[in-house]
Amino acid sequence: MTSAIPPELVSRAVRRDPAATAALLTALRPGLVRYCRARLGPVSGAYATADDVAQEVCLAVLRALPGYRDQGLPFTAFAYRIAANKVADAQRAAVRAATATPPDALPDQADGTPGPEQQALSADLARRLSALLARLPETQRDIVVLRVAAGLSADEVAAIVGMTAAAVRVAQSRALARLRTLAGESLPEVAA
Amino acid sequence: MSDVADEPVDLARVAADDVLLSAVARGAATPGDDDVTAMLLAWRADLDEGADDVSRNATLVGAALADGTARRPRRRIGLAAAVVAAAALATGVLVGSDHAGPGDPLWPVTRVVHPQRSEVRAAEHAISQAQVATAGGDQERARRLLDQARQHIARIEDPAVADRLTVDVTTLLQTLTDPLHLPPIAVPGLTGQPTAGPTGAPPPPGTGKSSAPSTKPSPGGATPTGPPPGGGLLPLPLPTELPPLPTLLPDLPLPPVLPG
Numbered sequence: 001m002t003s004a005i006p007p008e009l010v011s012r013a014v015r016r017d018p019a020a021t022a023a024l025l026t027a028l029r030p031g032l033v034r035y036c037r038a039r040l041g042p043v044s045g046a047y048a049t050a051d052d053v054a055q056e057v058c059l060a061v062l063r064a065l066p067g068y069r070d071q072g073l074p075f076t077a078f079a080y081r082i083a084a085n086k087v088a089d090a091q092r093a094a095v096r097a098a099t100a101t102p103p104d105a106l107p108d109q110a111d112g113t114p115g116p117e118q119q120a121l122s123a124d125l126a127r128r129l130s131a132l133l134a135r136l137p138e139t140q141r142d143i144v145v146l147r148v149a150a151g152l153s154a155d156e157v158a159a160i161v162g163m164t165a166a167a168v169r170v171a172q173s174r175a176l177a178r179l180r181t182l183a184g185e186s187l188p189e190v191a192a
Numbered sequence: 193m194s195d196v197a198d199e200p201v202d203l204a205r206v207a208a209d210d211v212l213l214s215a216v217a218r219g220a221a222t223p224g225d226d227d228v229t230a231m232l233l234a235w236r237a238d239l240d241e242g243a244d245d246v247s248r249n250a251t252l253v254g255a256a257l258a259d260g261t262a263r264r265p266r267r268r269i270g271l272a273a274a275v276v277a278a279a280a281l282a283t284g285v286l287v288g289s290d291h292a293g294p295g296d297p298l299w300p301v302t303r304v305v306h307p308q309r310s311e312v313r314a315a316e317h318a319i320s321q322a323q324v325a326t327a328g329g330d331q332e333r334a335r336r337l338l339d340q341a342r343q344h345i346a347r348i349e350d351p352a353v354a355d356r357l358t359v360d361v362t363t364l365l366q367t368l369t370d371p372l373h374l375p376p377i378a379v380p381g382l383t384g385q386p387t388a389g390p391t392g393a394p395p396p397p398g399t400g401k402s403s404a405p406s407t408k409p410s411p412g413g414a415t416p417t418g419p420p421p422g423g424g425l426l427p428l429p430l431p432t433e434l435p436p437l438p439t440l441l442p443d444l445p446l447p448p449v450l451p452g
């Protein structure tokens with residue numbers, strides 16, 4: 001889990017301190033990249049699209065900083081609400097663009113290029129988890145993505161999804177239970 | 193598939209799952225027998241693949257620093273420091289900033305990114321500067337520096353560190369108010385006469401100081417309210433040679449003795 005962003009860093013960045021702004025973006029960016037990658041998935045085996053969206057999120061956060069006012073919520077609540085909106089925009093655009101081709105029900109299959117067995121196994125596990133996540137209720141999926149991909153604490157996730165931290169912990173626990181149930185039910189993939 | 197929403201909340205499981213998810217997020221979980229944990233770890237690791245894009249980070253940092261609205265930052269960190277900060281941050285690593293002390297070009301970044309460490313470092317810096325000032329007879333400057341040190345100490349959250357630094361400040365202040373006051377420990381060379389330095393080599397009479405450069409003919413110092421020059425000051429050496437000060441509290445918290 002990433003350590004929380006110090007409020008003093010945020011307030012200095014809001015006051016247009018350039019070094020603080022740069023430090024804030026550097027701290028935020030990795031989690032935002034993983035969040036966009038987790039929500040949007042790879043396209044043709046690569047995360048270029050998701051990374052573009054993450055970059056847009058970072059720039060949007062940067063532009064919105066001077067107007068940010070501390071209302072007692074973690075700064076990540078602000079940043080990840082922007083991220084959720086950008087991801088939703090990208091998903092709508094993808095749907096519009098995909099009218100001619102059938103949308104992939106599952107994330108991309110890896111290329112047929114042979115790699116080390118460990119790598120193939122890991123990619124296979126990652127794909128399977130993505131497929132299982134897609135079958136969770138939306139709130140549980142959001143919470144897992146925020147906790148595990150973005151690396152936010154239960155308190156930060158609570159501020160983003162509008163629940164108490166305790167409710168987030170219960171929901172994530174139920175999500176894990178459901179993932180285990182689904183994993184047990186799904187047929188094992190046939191090795192390519 | 194059972195409806196999980198109807199199941200009673202198992203608090204132990206909720207706590208364990210919370211720990212597990214945090215560990216997976218850090219990449220620190222061990223899969224064990226749990227397929228789902230293994231899948232979560234693989235999924236999380238996959239999100240890191242090729243994610244450390246130096247050029248994109250540099251673009252953002254450049255945007256942050258070149259923002260036309262950032263005309264006059266409240267803290268005038270200076271163009272050079274900003275450029276150094278940009279170069280350091282663009283690589284995704286705050287190179288050296290966690291070691292920077294006051295006077296280093298990355299100090300402004302350290303102050304922002306490592307606030308606690310920088311408060312400790314600033315307090316220590318002020319104290320050592322105060323020691324130099326005291327040795328040079330500049331009581332006024334020494335008191336100012338000790339005041340600054342106390343302001344930094346007030347912002348330090350670790351009580352053990354704050355106490356240690358407070359003792360340093362208090363001891364120095366005692367020296368300023370009572371130059372003949374010596375720490376109640378046996379130090380070789382210390383005979384009770386103020387001109388005998390703790391290092392055992394009494395400075396020649398008429399200089400009264402060991403380290404501070406000064407062109408003043410009066411060897412003991414400049415402040416008229418200070419002690420008589422030449423003989424009244426305890427010539428404090430630089431901090432590395434300082435005799436061990438009495439500590440009121442141990443430097444480190446004692447480990448708790450656990451029962452059974």
